[in-house]
Amino acid sequence: MIGVLVSGTGTNLQALLDAGLPVSAVASNRRAAPALERAGPVPTASFELDDYSDRALRDAAMADWLRAQGARVIVLAGYMHLLTPTFLERFPDAVVNVHPSLLPAFPGAHAVEEQLAAGVAESGATVHLVDEGVDSGPILAQERVPVRADDTAETLHARIKAAEHRLLPRVVGELCAH
Numbered sequence: 001m002i003g004v005l006v007s008g009t010g011t012n013l014q015a016l017l018d019a020g021l022p023v024s025a026v027a028s029n030r031r032a033a034p035a036l037e038r039a040g041p042v043p044t045a046s047f048e049l050d051d052y053s054d055r056a057l058r059d060a061a062m063a064d065w066l067r068a069q070g071a072r073v074i075v076l077a078g079y080m081h082l083l084t085p086t087f088l089e090r091f092p093d094a095v096v097n098v099h100p101s102l103l104p105a106f107p108g109a110h111a112v113e114e115q116l117a118a119g120v121a122e123s124g125a126t127v128h129l130v131d132e133g134v135d136s137g138p139i140l141a142q143e144r145v146p147v148r149a150d151d152t153a154e155t156l157h158a159r160i161k162a163a164e165h166r167l168l169p170r171v172v173g174e175l176c177a178h
């Protein structure tokens, strides 16, 4: 059973649902995240940092809730907060993230803009296991996409996301089968 963490638009959550994967819970750090509306009948909950005295307590509450919903594999699908060790220790080797670059190149929250500014000829999507670092942790799979001369951040991100939507359900499906 899969728990998905979201902060934004949730197109990767949609790809997991469309693939028929067993998503049992969707959690967000933002109550207003549009992604939550995609969950349909799947239970959702928000864990805003302001509601807790620190990050570790927030992450413990989120981990408790996800486990109570049966989640054993956790997917960060556009989740824009670092997870504390408290959370990661509850799901050892079972937290994966999707990122819009060919990691280890261009980690961080502005990867698409930074790749355009650097003038790279090729970009892509990466799915990796999560550790305490920023977009670090063992890489599970990557898909390459070209960068075009007239690309904007929007057009490049759309091409990368199309790759993410192919890659993420495949890798998560494999992880659940083990």
Ligand code: GRF
Pocket: 007, 008, 009, 010, 011, 012, 013, 035, 077, 078, 079, 098, 099, 100, 161, 164
């Ligand atoms: C994706 O590009 C993902 O790689 C990055 O955040 C974006 C999330 O998009 N971590 P969405 O919310 O799944 O549409």
